[in-house]
Amino acid sequence: MNNLKNVPIFSGLNDQQLLEVKKHCSVRPYPKNTVVIYEGDDTDSLYIIDSGKVNVFLSDKSGKEVIINSQGPGEYFGELSVLTGHNRSASVITKEKSVFTVIYRQGFKTLLEDNPNIAYNIMQNLAIRVQDLTGNVKSLALQDVYGRVVKVLMSLSEPAEPSEASKRLINQKLTQQEIANRVGSSREMVARILKALTVGGYISHEKEKIIINSKLPEHY
Incomplete structure (x- = not known):
């Protein structure tokens, strides 16, 4: 909570305004692999990630899951229920030990009324998320x-070294099942694709990290 100044949602607030924000905050730690909120819950608090990582996912009655987003420090979730009063639209689970700053709906409404910049920052972020979701829907459909x-x-990789433009690194543990949940497929199909890319030398594995050695082919 000491780093609220670095959270994009509070961009543009001065020190006095940030002190007012802190009055409405509490801190909650969560162990790894813990569900923070469940889809359909009627809770109404905003969670800001102080440390750790989470997956945002949807699931059906059979237990099948689709990961729609991953988030890390400085990002937040739960704003839709806070703004609309509706039940949670997705579930969120910790990927590692995490700490959150939590703001309840009434306190957050007070902050919005007193600090219009926060509302503007949320609108910007929602627009970006809509763009990302549109891209994901297009990918699933086409x-x-x-x-x-x-x-x-x-999308999860970053340049490995400035001197090697084509080499990229996924600097997090990414299981075959998690990839399958992201793309709406079976783990077995993902395993076959990753094996083919590994045999072809396009990707390699270093401990729990995936290294993309060269541009991935357009077709399997």
């Missing part, structure tokens, strides 16, 4: 499983 796997690998 790309085959291989194309969706490539999209996930590229």
Whole structure:
């Protein structure tokens, strides 16, 4: 909570305004692999990630899951229920030990009334999320499983070294099941695709990290 100044949602607030924000905050730690909120819950608090990582996902009655987003420090979730009063639209689970700053709905409404900048920052972020979701829907509708796997690998990777422009690194543990949940496919299909990319030398594995050695082919 000491780093609220670095949270994009509070961008533009001065020190006095940030002190007012802190009055409405509490801190909650969560262990790894803990569900923070469940889809359909009627809770109404905003969570800001102080440390750790989470996955945002949807699930059906059979237990099948689709990951729609991953978030880390400085990002937040739960704003839709806070703003609309509706039940939670998705579930959130910790990928590692995490700490959150929590603001309840009434306190957050007070902050919005007193600090219009916060509302503007939320609107900007919601617009970006809509763009991202539109891209994901397009991918699910128009790309085959291989194309969706490539999209996930590229979106989660970052340049490994400035001197090697084509080499990229996924600097987090990413299981085959998690990739399958992101692309709406089976783990077995994802395993076959990753094996083919590994045999072809396009990707390699270092401990729990995936290294993209060269541009991934357009077709499987």
